[in-house]
Amino acid sequence: MQSHALQGHATGTNRPARPGRAQVRRLSPGPCRAGRAYCMSMLDPKMRRDPQKKQSPFTNLRLYIDSANVTQWELWLSTNMFYGITTNPVILEKDGQRCTLSNLSRLCRIGAELGAQEMQFQAWGESTQNMVSVALDIFGMNPELVVVKLPCTLEGFQAAALLRETSVRVTMTGIYSSPQVLLAQSIGAEYAAPYLGRMNDAYGNNQGFTEVLEMHRILQAQQARTRLLVASIRDTSAMASLAAEGCDTFTISPAVAGKLFAVSYTLDAVEQFEAAARRMGAYEQEEGATTSTLLPKNPSPISSAPSSPLASASTSSSAAAAAAIHSSPLRAAAAATARRQEQRPWQHDAGYPDSSIVSSGGSCI
Structure with missing residues (x-):
């Protein structure tokens, strides 16, 4: 079967392909200045953002940055390693962000502009009715982007069940025991979020890790569509160990993200x-070459x-x-x-x- 010709700056004409061989267009030699400029421009998240972009077909892994710090969003989303952003009222308070609908709407616009594929904000309220009302307001900020987080309580599950009837995507958060993931699955939650670090603190002897693995096995055995979103990760080795067991969805703080590059x-x-x-002349100016302004001469x-x-x-x-x-x-x-x-x-x-x-x-x- 003959493949499509390679696209590029072609010279000459195409030759008929030999049997069993693909037809290839010849590419012009030499550096492609336009291509270089394009690649450099794509480092800008505003230029790179594709509203239709979805999860990479090459991996099921989803990494989130657990922060309400816009500067950190800009830094980490620009790497294209992070699928989205997670927050909660505690994180908002820590990063000096007001927990109001108007501010969450502003943050939602910023996250979308920076290229986040998903943003998770937590609803609040002392009753099911109040929680549903806030959740609908949050989801309405950007239905294609927003997932609403709800606490793993009776009121939270009641709110989640009502919201799922209107196709609102939800994350059940604050999970500490494996049976709770069954509840999240039963109401069709998009995510179930256990707190690994806090579970280790509460149970001791690294029992939080064991409990998270049990949750993962439950969802696998049930062939559930609910993803286990592991939160409260305090070191990169715990994330790697869980990934080795099949966990594929994590949210980490900027501090932990930095540790990934501090080996x-x-x-x-x-x-x-x-x-x-x-020593071998890589930083010397060559005749006809253009030194990128992105790379300092003396880093x-x-x-x-x-x-x-x-x-x-x-x-x-x-x-x-x-x-x-x-x-x-x-x-x-x-x-x-x-x-x-x-x-x-x-x-x-x-x-x-x-x-x-x-x-x-x-x-x-």
Whole structure:
């Protein structure tokens, strides 16, 4: 079967394909400046955002950033590693964000602009009726983007059952025992969110980990569509261990996200790569070449960077963050962020928290 010709800057004409061989168009040699410019522009989340984009077909993994800090959203969503954002009233308070419908609506617009594929906000209310009313207001902010979080209580499940009748997607949160995931499944919840770290605190002896695995097995045995959204993750090894058992949906704080890039041996290896590249002329200006403004000529060495550069990005300037983040994609994204520093319309909105009350990386709840 003959495949489609490769698309590109072609020269000449196509030759008839030999039997059993694909027809290929010849590509013009030399660097593609337009392609380079396009790739660089795509580091800007505003340019990269595709409203029709869904979960990658190559993985079932979903990672969320557990934060209400807009600066952290911009940093981490620009990596394309995170599917969306999760929040709750405690996180809103910690990051200096008001727990009001008007502010959640503003945050929803920002998240959509930055490229989040999903945003989870928690409803509040002391009765089922109040909870449903708030949940409908939250969901109405962006029905394609928003998932409403509800507590794993009788009132929360009553509200969830009513909301599911109107196709509102819900996450049952605050789960501490494996039977509770059966309740979440029974009402058709999109997600069930156990708190791994807090469960370990409550039960001791790493029993929270065992309980989360039991929840995962229950949902697998039931062939449930409900996803187990593991929250309160305090270290990357716990997330990796759960992933090895088949868990595929996690929400982590910016502090834990930073730990994913703070492996000392990796940083040492990258420092050696950069040193060798510099010795062999990689940073010398070549005739006819265009030096990217995204990569500084004299980047700060790894040894001079803080131990957790990503975790402190929100309280430092974007330019400093660009110098501290040594891996090329993140450094480039941070530099692109620096160029947009003065063009963030949401920072001028009423209610945007002052930098003095925005936490640097967020605690691991």
